[in-house]
Amino acid sequence: MRKKFLMLAAAFAVSASLFTACGSSNGGGSNASQNATSQAAQNTGGEVKTGGDGYIFKVNGVSLSPDADMDALKEQLGKEKSVFEAPSCAGQGTAYTYDYGSYTVETYPAEDKKNRIGYITLKDDMVTTAEGIDLSATKDQIKAKYGEPDSASSDTTLIYKKGSMKLEFIFEGDSMKSIQYVSSVLA
């Protein structure tokens, strides 16, 4: 009888130790609540992109780049014309679109819970890239400034990848429609 009890206790101990060992090997705790969301995010050990390693858009002395923390930059950018909130399905955070007239900034809820920049879109020729290209530029002018585009480019889009982002010049016919800084997290 004593033997049986010992064996049962041993079995329980093995399963418990498997459980705790597994826990510690993976970093253990997170601030997850009921959902798999933050739990999964933290446990995958996914690297959170923080931006700044690619092309940068400068406006009013502020440098914006895909994956940068928008909340840390909003005040410096001044009052936006409008903000649109798009809560993700199933409580996966909220994405925002900030409209500043000549450009918009779209954010995504990152795994570290920060409001990170997904897209910066230049909409008119009141603003330029840091390299001096605006919507009036031709494909040749862009190539002269940035070199040969990435192989993923097409007749309508010139793409330049750098770091964890890409810069896209989107055309309709010969005229440029928009310039976009795109995070690799969303691309």
Added chain:
Amino acid sequence: MMKKNTAKKITGIICGALVTVLVLALLQRLVMPKYMSDVLEGGMIAEYYDERKDHDVVFIGDCEVYENFSPKVLWEKYGINSYIRGSAEQLVWQSYYLCEETLKYEKPKAIVFNVLAMEFNEPQKEEYNRMTLDNMKWSSSKIKSIRASMTGKEHFIEYVFPILRFHSRITELEEADLYYFFDKPDVTHNGYYMRVDVKPAENIPEPRDLSNYSFGENAYHYLDMMRELCEKEGVELILIKAPSLYPYWYPQWDEQMKEYADKYGLKYYNFLEDIDEIGLDFSLDTYDSGLHLNLSGAEKLSDYFGNILQNECGISSRADDSILSAEWEKKIKAYNREIELQYDRMRKGEDVK
């Protein structure tokens, strides 16, 4: 004597193994997210299995089906018995395998698929995968769906033994983990996720230009599979685009779906083109600025679509089916109770869900 001892040892080992498995299974159940407080969407897929599988119409797709259509209205006004197999950011391959699984249980007259998911050609996020896959019953459809859905960071074994994924929740268990350990109440009404609150659609951003408007090969591959499966099973596949204002549904995307539907003789309804006919008022009929409809919006859309299902798709009323009527009587009571509960919470200034 020796034989007796050996038998005892073997029995002991088997008992030990069984206890280990039992303990691990209980721990797994304990740490698995219950999806009962803030993210109710994670539990939706499981609810279908408790249904009597005798539906005329089964909706399959993302939030644009489970938040925008009310099966209760389809039953009450048209005698159509429907169910929504929806989940958050359900991708086309997941929809296909849910369709495949559904058709193993029942043969509805129509499967309705919302086409917004065509914009995704690759696996997206584990969090959403989990909400669709974890609560599917084990079957070849689930296995194939997991394999098609996994992102680079995920492992199949963690779907087989979710304890490997969720073990660290042991240090942050909540009351709900114990409260819903054995059983959970339904959070939907035949798959419909109800919201009675109102947040008008304002400041919807201009659509961003895309470098490429073509849907991907992978997305088309699974849409083809869904179409072929439905055809083989004699079930009509109906494509829809729900009238959600955001994310933006590009005319170039719509054109591709129209061409696809024309090519294969499918019906395709883009309800964004029918907002006035449906009677939707986006200052009243949405709870999140136009992303999804609230109760009044979903009921208007369901009424509109019910008419189409009946008159254009030939789905006849079963209102005189006494078993179904009795089932729906109970369901309608639960539906009305939730409406009252949500309005009550609103009056108290609480979250409606």
